[in-house]
Amino acid sequence: MTDLPAAPRIDPLPADADSHARQLNIFRTLGRNRDLYKGFLALGGHLLGGTGLPAREREIVILRTGFRAGSEYEFGQHTRIGHDAGLTSDEIAALADAGSADWSNDDRALVDLVDDLCEYDVVREQTWQRLSARWTDEQLLELLVLAGFYRLVSGVLNSVGVALEPDTPGWPEAARLRRAPRDTSS
Numbered sequence: 001m002t003d004l005p006a007a008p009r010i011d012p013l014p015a016d017a018d019s020h021a022r023q024l025n026i027f028r029t030l031g032r033n034r035d036l037y038k039g040f041l042a043l044g045g046h047l048l049g050g051t052g053l054p055a056r057e058r059e060i061v062i063l064r065t066g067f068r069a070g071s072e073y074e075f076g077q078h079t080r081i082g083h084d085a086g087l088t089s090d091e092i093a094a095l096a097d098a099g100s101a102d103w104s105n106d107d108r109a110l111v112d113l114v115d116d117l118c119e120y121d122v123v124r125e126q127t128w129q130r131l132s133a134r135w136t137d138e139q140l141l142e143l144l145v146l147a148g149f150y151r152l153v154s155g156v157l158n159s160v161g162v163a164l165e166p167d168t169p170g171w172p173e174a175a176r177l178r179r180a181p182r183d184t185s186s
Helices: 025-029 033-051 053-070 072-084 089-095 105-120 125-132 137-160 173-179
Strands: none
Touching: 025 033, 025 072, 025 137, 033 105, 053 072, 053 089, 053 105, 053 137, 072 089, 072 137, 105 125, 105 137, 125 137
16 A cells, blocks of 8 residues: 555644534545535435445445555544444454455455455446345445445545544554554665
8 A cells, every 4th residue: 555644634624613514534624625525425424324225234335445445544433333333343354354254145245346346446247246136226326336435535535644533443453463564674
């Protein structure tokens, strides 16, 4: 993974300066562009609060996308949400390649959806067939937009250098050890 910024490149709004921005660093940073912030909240709110997908399956896609994009912030924020949606700690760790999970075929297809998009920028036919056996056309579109939205979010977070809040979990420990920078000066 390319080196991430050591400090925020765009400072978040002060925590109490602007009531239109929520207090998380992501929202305080995006709040610097009010029109963009409104659009971001509209689509993000639909994806997180809509009824198109069950919460647990939605979080499998978001967590795997955050991991594949190398966004510790995104992964950390959705670790909590994933737990609340019914994912176990082992499943969350497995989404960061830091453990194993006994995925059902349906759950494995969601992981493969993200991996295909990250690797090939298209869902491969074999993955599509497994997904379309369970999900409606409307849900398939939602899954694709969900993965794409969180790839975009992860890229913004990484590029801008949005910092984790002190109480936000980051990578699971095994993933953190694998992602530690290597000393290549020798």
